[in-house]
Each structure stands twice: as structure tokens, then as C-alpha cells.
Amino acid sequence: MSPELAAEGTRTVDLLVVGGGIAGLTTAIEASEAGLQVALIEQEPTLGGRVARFHHYFPKLCPPACGLEINFRRLRDNERVNVHTLATVNKVEGEAGDYTVSVTVKPRYVKPDAGDYSTWAESCPVEMDDPANYGLSKRKALYYPAENAFPASWAVDERAVKDPAFIEWAKGCPDDGLDLEMAEETLTYKAKSIALATGWVPYDATKLDLLGYGNDPDIVTNVQFERLSAPNGPTGGKLTTPSGKEVKSVAFVQCAGSRDRDHLPFCSGVCCTASLKQASYVREKLPDAAIHMFYIDVRTPGRLEDFYQERQEDAAITLHRGKVAKVERNGALKVTAENTLTGSLETVEVDLVVLATGMQPAAALVKPVAEVELDENGFIVQTDEATGVYGVGTAVRPAAVAETLQDATGAAMKALQMARRS
Numbered sequence: 001m002s003p004e005l006a007a008e009g010t011r012t013v014d015l016l017v018v019g020g021g022i023a024g025l026t027t028a029i030e031a032s033e034a035g036l037q038v039a040l041i042e043q044e045p046t047l048g049g050r051v052a053r054f055h056h057y058f059p060k061l062c063p064p065a066c067g068l069e070i071n072f073r074r075l076r077d078n079e080r081v082n083v084h085t086l087a088t089v090n091k092v093e094g095e096a097g098d099y100t101v102s103v104t105v106k107p108r109y110v111k112p113d114a115g116d117y118s119t120w121a122e123s124c125p126v127e128m129d130d131p132a133n134y135g136l137s138k139r140k141a142l143y144y145p146a147e148n149a150f151p152a153s154w155a156v157d158e159r160a161v162k163d164p165a166f167i168e169w170a171k172g173c174p175d176d177g178l179d180l181e182m183a184e185e186t187l188t189y190k191a192k193s194i195a196l197a198t199g200w201v202p203y204d205a206t207k208l209d210l211l212g213y214g215n216d217p218d219i220v221t222n223v224q225f226e227r228l229s230a231p232n233g234p235t236g237g238k239l240t241t242p243s244g245k246e247v248k249s250v251a252f253v254q255c256a257g258s259r260d261r262d263h264l265p266f267c268s269g270v271c272c273t274a275s276l277k278q279a280s281y282v283r284e285k286l287p288d289a290a291i292h293m294f295y296i297d298v299r300t301p302g303r304l305e306d307f308y309q310e311r312q313e314d315a316a317i318t319l320h321r322g323k324v325a326k327v328e329r330n331g332a333l334k335v336t337a338e339n340t341l342t343g344s345l346e347t348v349e350v351d352l353v354v355l356a357t358g359m360q361p362a363a364a365l366v367k368p369v370a371e372v373e374l375d376e377n378g379f380i381v382q383t384d385e386a387t388g389v390y391g392v393g394t395a396v397r398p399a400a401v402a403e404t405l406q407d408a409t410g411a412a413m414k415a416l417q418m419a420r421r422s
């Protein structure tokens, strides 16, 4: 059953979810399986959010495709969720139980019934930075958004549609599946409640002057390291430095910009476990490589403590207690920190530096259109009142996937209550 379409084209749903990462996706599925009509609005051309770009995820260290595919299957078999990708909310009016939401859907420039362009896209003459690989590689202007994309559909990068070389090339489209004249659409939804699952963005490492990001290709962030390790990433999963060197040693720099009043004052709570996870990638792919991790204190809450202890026992991983003061290239890449246990200054030479940058709420950079209170860091403040607008997942606080899923179930329950009340 698709959302009810009123005469004037307004669609009616119980819940409108903004953000199709693991939090929004799960909220939409849980609510719909409990009987609600749902609209899911995602700005990217595919659902999945940041998790889809990981190599593995802790604690089980399985590839993200496992969990996501199960959710995508639940979504495919579910007629109560209307998914809009390349879509954002531009206006929200009304009150709890009766919102009117205006949604802008950008053109995909590929017709819904178009075929598989894997072979033809290789001849595309226009390439651009690939945001899915955090700028570590280029992609063709006609691209498939992710290995297990949902929807399973090609897209044209909007930066290419006015490029004469691309327009000329597109004329040779094998089954006439491209439409470069496709226009933006505006949809109107009536919704009883709204879930904001807009997630997080990696903190901008170029702001960390002393850590050298941007000055040297072999200083990367933790999210880039996920891509460098993934088989569907820019190196096919072969761990080399971005400048193409063999990796014999790696340093993980914890709290890169986190717990720092000049950057992100809070602890993201997942970066220590994420770096320990990434140390496992190195261990598995390059058994002889030396691994250094510089930390203020290692935070691996709850059951993740076991995960930490297992890696503590690994002789190839050296844990240095000290906040890194400087990363510079002086012949070799050098990481300098004051060891807070010994008081001595330590400098380690490595081939690759991974900055463990924290999770900044997306809402800190793009304020939500729906009326909602943000804290001083841009996280959505949850209230017990039936406001009709709920934050979910990392839009509310930094969190791992497990907590995000609990939030999603909670938001689905609130939406259910609102639907019954109004």
C-alpha cells in the first residue's frame, strides 16, 4: 500500500523520517512493520549512510553489507515505506499530529527502467572526486552509488550535466536511459510525526593545524582508512599509503580534535574502538607491520572492553599514553607526543598516520528545518514531551550502531503512539 494520495497531490503518512542511514532506515522499517505508513527522505543517491562505507564493523567485525542487506530486503518487501533518495526537506509547517512537509527531490538523470551501465560507464570521459571514498579517488560522472545500492539504480553526478564532453558522450547511451533534462520535483507530505536521523559528519581535519592533514597524502582520517581497507574502496582493499608506498608501520592518533575546546569538546565514544578495529585490519592484511596507537585514555565502554583487551595482548600493537602534539614530514612521517606515564617526549616514524577524528552532528552544519532544540554542539535535544519531532541515532549523540538501533525502535514507538493519538 503506498501512501494515501489526496486529490491535490499531497501524500499522507504517519511518520516522515529524514536521513536514510542505519538509524533512519531502522526507524522506518520498525514503524512500518508495526503498521504505520512512512516516508523516508535521504539526501544521497543510496540508503545506508556512513556505515555502508566501512570495511567491517565492530564488535563482530563483519562487513556492513550483511546488516544493511537484511534491512534492504525488509524494505523491498514492505509497501508501507515510500523511499525518496537525492531528497531533502525544505519546509515544515503545522504541529504534532499534523505536519505539512515540503520535500525537494533532485533529478537522478537516469530513467527508472534504465539498464546496467557497468561496461558503458567505463568510457565516460568525465570524472570527479568520489565523495563515497572521501576524496581518495575519482569516479565517472555516470556512477553506481554503492556496491549494494538501494535503490539499485545508476545516477549522474549533477556536476557533469552541463559539461559539453559529458553531454556529447551521453548521446550514445545504449538504451536511451539517461535524461539530462530531468527536473527537480517538489512533493508535499502530511505527517503525524517526524524523525530526524540526519547522523554525523567526520570532523574537518584540516582545522587541526599541527596534525598535518592536507599537507601530506599519507596522513589520512579514520573514515578514509575504512575506505583504504575495504575491498570495494579505492585500492581494492590493498593497504598501501595514498602516495603508493608499502605500509610497514602505522600510527593511530586518538582524540584528533576531540575533547578539545577549540574543536569538538566532547568524546565521540566510538573512536578508540574504531581505531582498535582498524588496527585489526592492519594486523590481518600486513602481519609484519608495526602498529602504534597514541591515546589520552582508551574508552571502550561496556562489552567493548573485551575487544580492547584482546588487542592489548597483541605484541604488534604498541599503545602510547600521550596526546599527539605534532605530525610532520621531515624525511619520514614523524608523530610526536608527550608520554603522560613517563613524562618523556616520544617521536615515532611511520609510513601512514590515521587521525581518529570525531563525529560532528550533521545538524551542527545544516540546521534542521523542523523545529527542534539543538545543544551547544549541534546534537538534537530529546524531550519526554510529545513534540512530534524526534531525534534518532547520532543526530542525538555520538553512538555506535547498537545504540542507534535502540533509538530507532524507541522513535518508532513514539511515532506509533502519536499515530494512535491523532
Ligand SMILES: Cc1cc2nc3c(=O)[nH]c(=O)nc-3n(C[C@H](O)[C@H](O)[C@H](O)COP(=O)(O)OP(=O)(O)OC[C@H]3O[C@@H](n4cnc5c(N)ncnc54)[C@H](O)[C@@H]3O)c2cc1C
Pocket (backbone or CB within 6 Å): 018, 019, 020, 021, 022, 023, 024, 041, 042, 043, 044, 047, 048, 049, 050, 051, 054, 056, 057, 058, 059, 087, 088, 089, 197, 198, 199, 200, 201, 222, 223, 270, 271, 274, 277, 357, 358, 359, 362, 366, 392, 393, 394, 395, 399, 400, 401, 402, 404
Ligand atoms: C571511524 C569510525 C568508525 C566507526 N565504526 C563503527 C563500527 O565498527 N561499529 C559501530 O557500531 N559503530 C561504528 N561507528 C559509529 C557509526 O558510524 C554510527 O553509529 C552510525 O553511522 C550512525 O548511523 P546514523 O544513521 O545515526 O548516521 P549516518 O550514518 O550519518 O546516517 C545519516 C544519514 O542521513 C542523511 N542525511 C543527513 N542530513 C540529511 C538531510 N538534511 N536530509 C536528508 N538526509 C540527510 C545522510 O546522508 C546519511 O545517509 C564508527 C564511527 C567512526 C567515526
